[in-house]
Amino acid sequence: MARPxxxxxxxxxxxxxxxxxxxxxxxxxxxxxCDATGLGRSSIYNTFxxxxxxxxxxxxxxxxxxxxxxxxxLDDMERPAADRVRALLALVVEGEAECREGSGRALGCLGxxxxxELAGRDPAAAALLERDTxxxxxxxRAVMEAGRRDGSITSSRDPEALARxxxxxxxxxxxxxxxxxxxxxxxxxxxxxxDALTP
Amino acid sequence: MARPxxxxxxxxxxxxxxxxxxxxxxxxxxxxxCDATGLGRSSIYNTFxxxxxxxxxxxxxxxxxxxxxxxxxLDDMERPAADRVRALLALVVEGEAECREGSGRALGCLGxxxxxELAGRDPAAAALLERDTxxxxxxxRAVMEAGRRDGSITSSRDPEALARxxxxxxxxxxxxxxxxxxxxxxxxxxxxxxDALTP
DNA sequence: CTTGTTTTGTATTGGTCGGTTCAAAACCTG
DNA sequence: CAGGTTTTGAACCGACCAATACAAAACAAG
Numbered sequence: 001m002a003r004p005x006x007x008x009x010x011x012x013x014x015x016x017x018x019x020x021x022x023x024x025x026x027x028x029x030x031x032x033x034c035d036a037t038g039l040g041r042s043s044i045y046n047t048f049x050x051x052x053x054x055x056x057x058x059x060x061x062x063x064x065x066x067x068x069x070x071x072x073x074l075d076d077m078e079r080p081a082a083d084r085v086r087a088l089l090a091l092v093v094e095g096e097a098e099c100r101e102g103s104g105r106a107l108g109c110l111g112x113x114x115x116x117e118l119a120g121r122d123p124a125a126a127a128l129l130e131r132d133t134x135x136x137x138x139x140x141r142a143v144m145e146a147g148r149r150d151g152s153i154t155s156s157r158d159p160e161a162l163a164r165x166x167x168x169x170x171x172x173x174x175x176x177x178x179x180x181x182x183x184x185x186x187x188x189x190x191x192x193x194x195d196a197l198t199p
Numbered sequence: 200m201a202r203p204x205x206x207x208x209x210x211x212x213x214x215x216x217x218x219x220x221x222x223x224x225x226x227x228x229x230x231x232x233c234d235a236t237g238l239g240r241s242s243i244y245n246t247f248x249x250x251x252x253x254x255x256x257x258x259x260x261x262x263x264x265x266x267x268x269x270x271x272x273l274d275d276m277e278r279p280a281a282d283r284v285r286a287l288l289a290l291v292v293e294g295e296a297e298c299r300e301g302s303g304r305a306l307g308c309l310g311x312x313x314x315x316e317l318a319g320r321d322p323a324a325a326a327l328l329e330r331d332t333x334x335x336x337x338x339x340r341a342v343m344e345a346g347r348r349d350g351s352i353t354s355s356r357d358p359e360a361l362a363r364x365x366x367x368x369x370x371x372x373x374x375x376x377x378x379x380x381x382x383x384x385x386x387x388x389x390x391x392x393x394d395a396l397t398p
Numbered sequence: 399c400t401t402g403t404t405t406t407g408t409a410t411t412g413g414t415c416g417g418t419t420c421a422a423a424a425c426c427t428g
Numbered sequence: 429c430a431g432g433t434t435t436t437g438a439a440c441c442g443a444c445c446a447a448t449a450c451a452a453a454a455c456a457a458g
Contacts (some may be wrong), residue, residue: 001434002425002426002435003424003433003434004426026225027225027316029416041438042419043436045416045417105319106319113316115374116312116377120377129378157390157394164375164384165392168371168392171370172366172371175371176363176367179314180318188364189363191356195353195356195395201456202403202404202454240406240448241406244448250446
């Protein structure tokens with residue numbers, strides 16, 4: 001009944017995630033988004049209503065995929081909980097090393113980046129981030145409780161505190177990566193953090 | 200021989216630190232800087248050559264004062280090293296709680312904020328940040344070595360790794376704060392981190 | 399006072415920002 | 429092929445950006 005789209009909306013969204021990830025929200029212009037997605041202005045504003053709305057969708061998409069892969073690792077019931085936490089940290093370390101390829105510079109994590117850049121003055125972004133944090137903290141807490149039961153995680157601190165500590169450690173790893181730390185240093189940080197979690 | 204300044208350059212710089220701290224680099228306009236410092240455009244561009252040059256001076260000033268107060272705490276030779284580290288973390292936690300007053304929102308740390316926003320594409324800022332990180336890591340490492348000698352810090356990991364872990368913990372605390380964590384949660388994170396540092 | 403130098407406020411620069419308008423092009427349905 | 433609907437590209441919008449030009453004002457030195 002009408003002319004069909006010449007582009008894949010999800011692909012465009014992925015490209016938007018990438019450019020927001022690389023440059024942040026403020027430093028990304030609508031022209032950057034056009035270049036990265038290959039779409040024209042009209043197509044972008046026709047599909048997503050504004051730069052901000054596009055950012056919200058990009059952020060939500062990023063957070064969702066990130067958290068899903070993280071919780072997938074944490075929910076592998078076969079292994080002891082501490083091993084799963086180790087695997088999560090390895091995932092983070094490896095992810096940081098990975099996105100450093102080519103450009104040479106680390107990108108950190110769009111979630112952490114957005115917390116720092118926008119959480120204080122963008123209610124929509126703050127809401128998305130808080131929702132994701134709650135979700136991730138719940139997963140972290142669950143694995144800490146499992147570890148307390150199977151004995152692989154210390155019971156000298158309550159699971160809530162351990163979960164928050166793990167969350168802070170992940171953020172610390174990502175900032176350290178952007179600050180110039182290499183894979184070896186990140187791995188050392190992760191191992192040291194595990195000392196606080198294991199009995 | 201000529202007309203004297205009507206403003207104090209250091210005060211203006213402090214005001215610039217504050218506004219860059221609150222909004223970040225990109226989101227701060229020259230008008231914001233005029234409003235915050237009380238200076239006119241000409242005075243700003245006459246004194247500091249550009250927005251970017253002013254930012255460099257503001258960042259350098261912030262990093263210096265921050266690192267000086269941190270190392271002052273760490274160099275208190277009377278107490279065991281572990282206590283000094285605890286005092287440092289308390290300083291960070293308290294600082295985050297403090298800057299949350301009034302506005303309700305945490306500001307994090309201009310250093311961490313800049314690592315995330317600019318380190319990847321602003322060589323000047325990256326250089327300042329790396330210089331500061333090296334300096335801070337040296338101080339952290341020194342206190343870890345002292346702790347190894349006085350027995351208050353674990354000797355099961357080398358001081359370099361412990362220093363990097365402490366650095367990541369500080370960053371993690373600051374991101375957690377911006378992400379909405381309150382003083383109690385931050386304190387719990389700090390305590391848990393100490394578990395990895397003490398024997 | 400006058401002279402010389404600096405600071406200061408105002409107006410303005412060219413450029414880019416996010417966003418809109420509009421007509422032509424492209425497609426599906428019948 | 430024709431009619432109706434959507435997408436698309438390009439020109440365009442006012443607003444704001446960092447930065448500059450310039451002249452009036454304010455001082456110190458003689």
